[in-house]
Amino acid sequence: MALSERKDRDRSPVELRFTRRGLMSVLLTLPLLAALIGFVDQQRGAPTFPAPPADAPVRGRILASDGTILAYGPAGDRRYPQGTLAANLLGFTGAVQPDGRYGLEGLEYSLDRRLQNGQDVKLTIDPTLQAAAETNLKRVAEKNQAADGMAVILEVGTGRILAAASYPSFDPNHWRQASPNDMIDRPFAQEYEPGSVMKPFVVAALMQSGLLKPNEIIPAKMSVHVGDKTFTDVEWHKPELSVADVLRYSSNVGMIDMTWRFTPQQLHDWLARYGFGQPLDLTSIYSTTGILNPWQNWVPQDQASNTIGQNVSTTAVQLAAAYSILANHGVYVPPRLVDSATLPPPHRVLDATVANTVFDMLIHVVDASDLKYSKVPGVSVAGKTGTADIYDRRLGTYPKGEYSITFAGVFPTDHPKVVTIVTLQKPQVGSKTSTWVAAPLFRAIGSEVVAHWGWAPGSVAMADSGH
Amino acid sequence: MSALSRRAVPVYLGLLLALAAVGLVNQTLYRHQLRLIDQRRTLLDQVANLRLEAAKVDGPLAITQWATSHGMVPAPEAQKVSAVAAGPAALPQLPDSGLEIVTIWH
Known part of the structure; x- marks a missing residue:
């Protein structure tokens, strides 16, 4: 008799039934488990079935005005x-932030919600002009060893920003290798004291207020004391100047003489009306307001400084928008960066006659002064230079030899199409004046703009190139 | 074992066999899908890199830099302009067909 039979015989019937059931269960369960292995990912140990790949949410593209793709792909890639x-304008994306955004800088940050909803964003940026602005800005900034710089091209009448270049820059495909200083979107985010490019606005404000006639003669010595400060003129001139020549010689003394016709509040309010110290109506990108100190805190030297573009700060885009008022017969058109953005309607700041008169003075500034290096061959230019001291917040003073140099220009003057602002900060090598550095940069970018329009060079275009 | 159980076991085992076969197909498809996902990622990377490479040749920045490095200047800066736009193309010399039509008006 087999041993197992003997064991079975010794067991009770109930015990025997349970043992058989257990054996059957194992026999039936094991193949089931073996069959189910086919539905398990052996690497992850999790159940798996072929399924459509779970892509990251589709993030909208950022396009230039001609449809050139500037950014695409999911936030993680x-x-x-x-x-x-x-x-610097586009910014970049990274890991999701506590506020749910993937964009970390620039438009990727400010338009994050719209882009994450899968909507494309079309900018007003013209890639050819953007490239021209960036290339020339970099060339001149490197040549003069400037700390940083910016260039803006804004379309008169529409407020469309055709180019907004920053120096230094970076490659957003490898943003981790860039320093925070390389990433600043300078035309919108960097505020600086613009210097004499502010003067035309004070002249226009005085004329609009009926406090100045365009044909007046203004006493303008070479220096003037205001409070504990002495303001001097750089370029020698006669002791009396026409209003247009006050701008032409960029006479600080002449401007300060005129500014006392305003109360501090009046000057302050006029500067605010041009948009200085005010938020830009751009909804699409982070921008700073610049600083226009409350007039109640002004001492006389503050009013004098504000008149010549010191003690007040602006961004390049604000400055471009303000110049477009003069080019646009007195109407302020809010700058536009995103094609479909809803912006406030344009509004009148100056009477057309006042704006046109000051605009003519700016043509005189370029034609009569030493600004041939700003002249885009074949095209008439209205413009103004600005060389300003740079305030060092750390030191609490204006260090000697550190300047912000700007040229603000509009062309062509018969039918103004674009305002161009170029600014370099702290050039270390060569000239440190806007006439010799910013004006040629303006011309280089301006020539690219005219070439892009396809305007054939005429006889005037054969003018000496100046470099 | 009851008669019902005796009939159920082969059915059960048959179903298990079918399940195992479906599992095998599932695994094969799943691996194929993983390979395709990898391939897709690689191809997207390739497209992105090629777009970057293309922009180095025909992108607005590349064109501007190339033109500058080759001594080109924007049109308004041109010192001498010999031809701004090409003149009308010369009419091609048509071969003699050998046919001549004469129209006489009355």
């Missing part, structure tokens, strides 16, 4: 096919 082009 964002690509910038044009490399460094408009990088």
